[in-house]
Each structure stands twice: as structure tokens, then as C-alpha cells.
Amino acid sequence: MRIAHVGVAGPFTENMSYQDNILSHQNALDGHEVLYIANEYFFKNGELVKGGFCDYVLPDGVRLIRLPYVFVGNHFVSDKFRKVKGLYRLLVDFAPDVILSHDLGYWSVLDVISYKKAHPEVKLYADTHADYYTSGTNWLSLHVLHRIFYRHLVQKALPYLEKYLCISDECRRFNIENYGVPESLTEFYPLGGMIPSPEEYDMARQRRREELGLVPDELLLVHAGKLEPAKKTDSLLRAFAAVPELKAKLAVIGSIPVETQSQLRAQMDSDSRVIYLGWKNSDDLMEYLCAADLYCQPGKVSAIMQNAVCAGCPILLYPHSGYVKDYDYGNMLWVRDETEITAVLQEIACGKVDLPALQRNSQRCARELLDYRTLAARLYR
Template sequence: MKILMLCELYIENLEYQENLLVKYYRKHGHEVTVITSTYENVFDYYNNIHDNSKPKRVYYDHGAKIIKLPFKFNLLGKIKKYIDITDIVEDFKPDLLYIHDIMPNMFEMLRYKKQNPHVKMIMDYHCDYSNSANNWLSLSILHKIIRKRLYMDPIRKHISKFYPIVPGSTKFLNEVYRIPEGEMEVLPLGADIDRVKEIKASGKRKEIREKLGITDENIVIFSGGKFTPAKKIDLLLQAFNEINDPNIHLIIVGDADQYNKEYKEIMLTLSQGNPNIHYVGWLNNGGVYEHLSASDLAVFPASQSIVWQQAIASGLALIVGDTGEQSIQYLNEFNAITELKKDEINSENIKKSIEEIIYKKDELENRKALAVKTASKYLDWDHLINKTLSHF
């Protein structure tokens, strides 16, 4: 099958949904082309720092053709349109048109679909009330008028299925865009199970632990991501210091961008004098999985990211915080996850949750086994891609 994906960001050393879709579509023999932006840095993308003078670039990743295009216009980072993609679409002759969130260039895809009725069009969706529509202007103007009336409404009837990535996105699409729940199906942010297996067989767990001065008998907690106040990693650091167990170590991956240096300093201040806290910096997707393999338990106090799913896939017990609209209960059929509600997210409850898993007999090993079971059922892209191909 020939699959054309339209997205805002594709950086080959990351493990976002688009990257994994490409890898597993190609693994299963599909021909893939991705149309994306010329961003080369994830921080620049999130802070809307973009050099639109960069020319079009074409290269290959996992055998998929990646076409990076400049923008025709970029409205405050909220509405971004590439130069015309009609020729790319018609030359590739796709069977499936896959749109990642609402993008103006999808109308050039729609023209091709109307000329080729056998072609299917699907859209995944990442917005929810935790990351979008946080004020009247965003909700009433950006979403309900610009994105809904100008973009979503004209194309909606041509989309075979909407794939919100979390239940909160289902609620958002239903309430803001009036998409019936019957037209939606949650497509979880899965994980690279193949890479997890490769790394487990590689001996990286022992290698990383030895490098950091951690013994095989020690228990390792993993955390990190972009260092921002929304992540609340400072609460984990406080809890870790209060536990004060020499047999427990904490690995923190990630870094701060230029706008969050003060928060990073808060984290570093909380870590001073504790040799069991290890900062390893910003890692590519392979490095993240390698450090997850060296860990036993992952703790993310708030602000969901793909690393939550990566931790589950790596067989780690998991503690997370839901600050609103980010519940991970849809992945908790087997009770591998401890989830703290918004009013429960504090250092005392994080400390208590860690101790309940680490110090209760057999609890850590049981949770790790349940994480593997969860990943097999919910996070394996070998199976998840079949949802997106089920319309043929």
C-alpha cells in the first residue's frame, strides 16, 4: 500500500508517532512518503523559531521518502501551510492519505481523493483541554472558527476515521469540533517494541549502570523530558531526597530550552550533594531506551509525553500524575500504573507511591511484568498500524 503522511514535524532521531508509523509501515512492506517542515530542532518547533529560507530537502529514513518543505505562511505557529503539495500527491499516487492534526494542505490531498474515490483519508489528533483552548481567544476563535469552520467542517465527511491519541482528545474533538464518538477511535502513542527487545539483548543495562556507578542490586528510578515547570520534576527530586536510600538511584534524561533555564537551576539546586541523582542530558530515541533498560521504575509527576509509553514498553513500573485531561487509565487494564490525580500531585504522595512499589515484597517485579503485558496489548506498533489500515 502507498501511504502519504502530512505532518508538521519529522526529525529522524526522535521517536514521535510519525517516526514510529514510518518505521512499522516500512517493516510491513508499505511504501511511504512524508511531507513535513524544515524544522531540525524540537525546541525550535515548540517555540515557533523557524528559518523559512531553508530550501526544500528530500532524504530517506527507514526507506521512506521524507520531503521537507518551507511554509507558504505561518500564523503565529498556530496555522502553518506549506507551499503547494499537489504535484507531490499526484506523482506519488497514494492509497491512504494520513493527516496529523488539522493542516491547510490537506485540501490539496482532498482534491486528489475526490478524483480517486478508492483512496481513504484519516486524521489523528493530539489536542485536548490540557494543551489547547486554554483561553477564550484560543477556544472561540482559533478552534471554533478558524480550525473548525474554515478547515475541519469542509473536509470532515471525507475522513474515514479520526484517531485521537488519548481519551481527552476524543472529548475535545466531540465538544469543540462536534465529531461524533462513533467516528473516532483512540490510537495510543505506541512504542518501539523491536528496539526494546534489541536493547534488552545487548547488555546495555549493565553497561549504563557500570558507567554511572550503579550496581545490579540497586533500584533505579527513571524520569525526565523537557525541563519545564509543567513536568513538576522538582517534586520528584524532593521525594527522592526524602527517601534517602543509598540503594536507590535516579536517572534524569532531558534538558531545558532557553526559556526554562531558571527551572533547570531549581532542579540542579535540589540535586546538589546527592551522588545518586544522575543527569544524562538530552538523548536520541536509542539513548532513551538504553537508559530505560537500566531502570526499574519510572516516575513522571505531570505533563504526559511519549516517554510514558516508552517506559511501559521497557517493562518499568510507572507512577504518573494527571493534572487534568491526561489520565492514562486507558492503558491501565492490568494495574501496572499508579496515577495521582491533580490534587494528589505533591512530593509526599510521590514518595509514598515510590515506597509502596519498592518496599512492598514482590510489588516491583509484579508491576514490571504487568507493564510488559500492557505494552503487548496496547503499545505494539506491529498491531497499532492495523487500526489505520482497517478501512480497505
């Protein structure tokens, strides 16, 4: 089977643990011929950069083609318009059996629709990550970009979709309310992960805990991602500092924005139990998650949460409605603010939290909900 991923709406970075990467990787592992068509943007050391056109095969066998955006007036408009040249021709040459469009809010989705019209036997799916936390966060974006421009493109595509795959209940609600997507067309399709084998888990855990100098009864907490203010890294660091009796290290992984770098580095430097590891690729990050006893995400949503669950981590998490509805397998410690983070860490220090039980529940969540082998198979039916 030939499977084409069309991801020109957002950046694609090789060797990352995002849905686009792992899903296409799993398609290749399952023996399919896979083409990923991306735009020219990718992350390098945590910073978004442009790379221009390229065409090459990744180590897993996925062919990656990057197409630059067509310049429309200025760079800001071009990045919102999201038009590329050559997409239709690539689809004709590849002749896919299945197309997965990552998002529908890009002008070149019209090329995908045209291809589907000319080849009605092709199965066309689309996924969406758009929700009220990350999309349409100001009046102009919501009322013009999303409710007029992107809605027009989504409406064009809807008659040709097999399913519209929403990564959360919040995404489903955003798309129904702003794009007019019929609820019957939507399907829950969570951000998943690759579950390490017991041998891989044990080796990674031992290696990273030795690297960080952890003694056998010392806990490892991990906090990771793009460490912007909405991640609430500062609140986590203050709460951790307020519980000196907790025998643990806190590993902070990710890039820090320039405007908050001095503040966060000062907070980290003031507590010898905090280790700042900088930006890590997906393989390294997964090893640190295997080494962790608790993954801490007290702020905005992030796909790292699902990866942490796949690594068997208990999760300290802000109760976004989609998380509460979709992912609570009895593996979450819910926190709304710094006071609640401090209280949970104090309970852990006093031995009142059964972390091994939470770990077992995360392992069950990973098996039943997040395994990319199961998610990928849903595209082949």
C-alpha cells in the same frame, strides 16, 4: 502500497520516538513505500529550530520532504495558519493508496481534501493529539483558534475520513466538544512504541546500568522529556531527596528551560544519587528506559510514558483521566502531588511495592495495546 504521512501541522524530527516517526518507520518495515511531508520545524538538542526546504530519504527508506510555512503577516500568525506550498502536487506525484494526516488544524489540509475528492479510492485517515491539557489553554486560543478556525477545517475534512484517530479519551472529548466531530467517526489509537526483543532489552539494560555505576541491587529511576514546570521535575526531585533510605539512582534526561535551569540544577547537584544526562535521542532514551526499574512522570502527559511501558517499566504517573481509563493494566503507581510521590518512594524503599509484578503488567500492556506493528496494520485494512 504507497502511504503518505502529512505532518505539516507540527514539528518532525528524525530519530525521535514520537508517533509520527515510529509509525512511518513501521510502514517502511512492513514493505510499503512511504512519504512523510513535514513542515520545516524540528528539535535540535531539545530546542525548536527551522530548517527550510529539504527532500531526502531516511535510513529506514522513508522519503522526507520539508515544506516551509507560507509567511502570513507575521511569524506567529503563520505558525497558527500553517499553510505550505506544493502539498497537492506532491500528493499527485506520489499517488498514495493511504493518507494519514497528522492533525487537521492546518490550512493546507484543504489540499489533502481536494486530492481525496479527485481520488475517492484513496483511504484518508487523520489523527489528533488535541486535548484540554495541551490545546486551547487560554481564552483566545480556545474560542477563536480552535472553536472557529480549526473547527472550520476539521468540519471540511470529516466527510472524507475513514476514521478520526484519537490518542486518548481526553482527545476524543476535546474534538467532539470543540470541533463537532461525531463520536461514531472516532477511534482510539494510542501512542505506541517499538517493543525490544529480549536480547535487545538485556544488552541495553546491562550497558546503561554499567555506564551509570549501578550495583546489582540498586534501583534506577528515570525521568525524561522537556523539563518545563508542568513536568513537575522539581517536585520529583524534592520527594526523592526526602527518601534517603531508598537505594536508587535517579537519571534525569531532557532539556531544561533557561528560566528554571539554575533551580533544577541546584536541586540535582544537592543529591549525589541524581544523575543529569541532558538531552538524548530516541535510541539512547529507549536504552535508559530498558535499564530502569521505574519511570517517573508526575506531571503533564508525554509520549515517553508509552515508550517506557514498551520497555517494560513500571510507571509512577499523575492520574490524568485518559491514562486511568486507557492504560491501567496494574502497572501504574498513581501520584497527584509531592506528598504522594514521597509516600510511594518510601513504600518502594520498604519493599512494599512489587516492582517485578508491575513490570510484567507493563509488558502485557505493551503487547496488547501499544505495539506499533499492530497499530500500523490498522492503516492497511
